[in-house]
Amino acid sequence: MYQPLNEASRKYLYFTNVRKNLFLMSIVTMIMLFVLSLLSKTPPSVPPSSKYGIITLFSKNHLCETIHSCQTYATIPEIKNKIIPLIALYASDVSKKDLETYHYHCPYVQLRPFTVSSYPEYFKDLKNYRFKFPTVASVLPEFKTIMYVDASIRFTAPKNETLTDMFKSMETQFAKTGFRLLGKSFHHNYPVTHPDMYAFFNVTEKQMKETNQFHSGLYFLNNSPAGWKVMNKMIQCALQPKCMAPKGAKARCNYRLLKENKHILCHRFDQSALNMRLIELYGKNETLYYRPSSIVNIVQMSKCSL
Ligand SMILES: *[C@@H]1O[C@H](CO)[C@@H](O)[C@H](O)[C@H]1NC(C)=O
Ligand SMILES: *[C@@H]1O[C@H](CO)[C@@H](O)[C@H](O)[C@H]1NC(C)=O
Numbered sequence: 008m009y010q011p012l013n014e015a016s017r018k019y020l021y022f023t024n025v026r027k028n029l030f031l032m033s034i035v036t037m038i039m040l041f042v043l044s045l046l047s048k049t050p051p052s053v054p055p056s057s058k059y060g061i062i063t064l065f066s067k068n069h070l071c072e073t074i075h076s077c078q079t080y081a082t083i084p085e086i087k088n089k090i091i092p093l094i095a096l097y098a099s100d101v102s103k104k105d106l107e108t109y110h111y112h113c114p115y116v117q118l119r120p121f122t123v124s125s126y127p128e129y130f131k132d133l134k135n136y137r138f139k140f141p142t143v144a145s146v147l148p149e150f151k152t153i154m155y156v157d158a159s160i161r162f163t164a165p166k167n168e169t170l171t172d173m174f175k176s177m178e179t180q181f182a183k184t185g186f187r188l189l190g191k192s193f194h195h196n197y198p199v200t201h202p203d204m205y206a207f208f209n210v211t212e213k214q215m216k217e218t219n220q221f222h223s224g225l226y227f228l229n230n231s232p233a234g235w236k237v238m239n240k241m242i243q244c245a246l247q248p249k250c251m252a253p254k255g256a257k258a259r260c261n262y263r264l265l266k267e268n269k270h271i272l273c274h275r276f277d278q279s280a281l282n283m284r285l286i287e288l289y290g291k292n293e294t295l296y297y298r299p300s301s302i303v304n305i306v307q308m309s310k311c312s313l
């Protein structure tokens with residue numbers, strides 16, 4: 008039988024309802040906040056449909072240089088419009104403020120941390136460049152083809168070949184080797200390669216004297232058996248104490264003597280190793296792994312400011 012509620016029980020019901028609603032609302036709000044915090048913490052993920060990716064690496068001491076470099080990426084439509092994702096992997100010495108500065112100048116670049124903490128001590132010195140190939144290899148499985156870009160590389164608006172054309176060349180002319188270099192230096196390989204390196208690569212001094220050194224600061228690499236054939240040996244070399252950065256190796260070179268091609272004067276670390284690997288696999292026939300492009304402009308900055 009229906010019984011009108013008295014004043015006290017009506018108040019009681021009213022407040023329990025309000026309390027129930029408040030409780031539910033706060034749960035919903037908490038769930039929403041939780042989901043939002045998850046979303047904001049997840050690094051921007053690469054669209055799975057993307058076949059091509061661009062990778063660059065930087066540490067704190069190259070921050071200024073790398074920002075000058077990434078600003079020039081905007082001249083390439085595929086990068087500016089985020090059609091081809093560009094990932095900058097940063098070392099553990101890069102601060103939150105550095106990342107904000109980077110993002111301010113180059114908002115089209117995805118930032119992602121990398122670490123060398125699990126590697127042996129001799130590996131961790133970033134100045135011997137052992138970290139480069141293993142770090143690039145850690146991203147390669149995400150894509151069919153990647154382009155690697157050093158902080159010293161500037162891009163200019165493409166004239167005869169778009170960035171997409173360059174990626175496509177990896178499915179045609181360079182499919183066999185899975186590797187394409189784009190720049191050549193004025194000097195030969197011999198004077199800039201430490202003698203200990205010959206123990207690791209089946210390459211002769213004669214071959215090194217007869218070949219110009221290619222720049223390793225920019226290359227295309229396929230996630231294919233051929234691409235990994237180059238990459239796996241580069242990783243092995245990076246992990247061998249006497250390969251890539253042998254004891255006594257120095258980057259500084261006497262430029263006058265370089266042209267003579269008679270004496271070993273200095274060492275180019277990962278670049279010397281990569282040149283040896285390509286000669287070891289494919290000899291001196293550079294058409295198998297080299298075609299220049301007007302897109303690239305290599306700049307060595309002595310001073311840098313933002
Ligand atoms: C070293 O390379 C030469 C060709 O340059 C080849 O004939 C020889 O079999 C190779 N040696 C080894 C041990 O792979
Ligand atoms: C170099 O390789 C290309 C492509 O495989 C070939 O067409 C050319 O004949 C080779 N050149 C030499 C000198 O072996």
Ligand SMILES: *[C@@H]1O[C@H](CO)[C@@H](O)[C@H](O)[C@H]1NC(C)=O
Pocket residue numbers: 167168299300301
């Ligand atoms: C584009 O231009 C460069 C020189 O700037 C040249 O070496 C290269 O072969 C050209 N590429 C094509 C596809 O024509």
